[in-house]
Amino acid sequence: MDEESPVVMVSFTFDGVTYRGRAGIPAGIALYALGVKRLGESEVDGSPRGLYCLIGQCFECRVLADGEVRRACLLPISEGLTLASLKVDPPLPTNPGRSAYD
Numbered sequence: 607m608d609e610e611s612p613v614v615m616v617s618f619t620f621d622g623v624t625y626r627g628r629a630g631i632p633a634g635i636a637l638y639a640l641g642v643k644r645l646g647e648s649e650v651d652g653s654p655r656g657l658y659c660l661i662g663q664c665f666e667c668r669v670l671a672d673g674e675v676r677r678a679c680l681l682p683i684s685e686g687l688t689l690a691s692l693k694v695d696p697p698l699p700t701n702p703g704r705s706a707y708d
């Protein structure tokens with residue numbers, strides 16, 4: 607985007623709440639700027655997850671975007687985008703030394 611381009615604001619939702627942000631800004635950054643830091647929960651213990659690496663490597667920022675799991679730090683916001691936090695209900699059992707799938 608060059609400096610001559612007009613700023614385009616779009617509406618999007620996260621967990622049912624409508625927000626507005628600049629089109630093309632990564633969803634995780636837009637939400638963080640709007641005060642939303644918790645994007646989901648750990649599959650292991652339900653602890654909060656959010657932005658961490660900001661470069662698409664850690665997958666801590668995963669959200670549901672129009673029903674698909676996406677990384678919020680890489681996903682540009684657009685008009686009507688529907689985001690939801692990833693929730694685990696109940697959290698997977700933890701048992702040191704065993705896989706959750708044993």
Ligand code: FES
Nearest residue numbers: 658660662665679
């Ligand atoms: S913050 Fe690490 S992949 Fe998005």
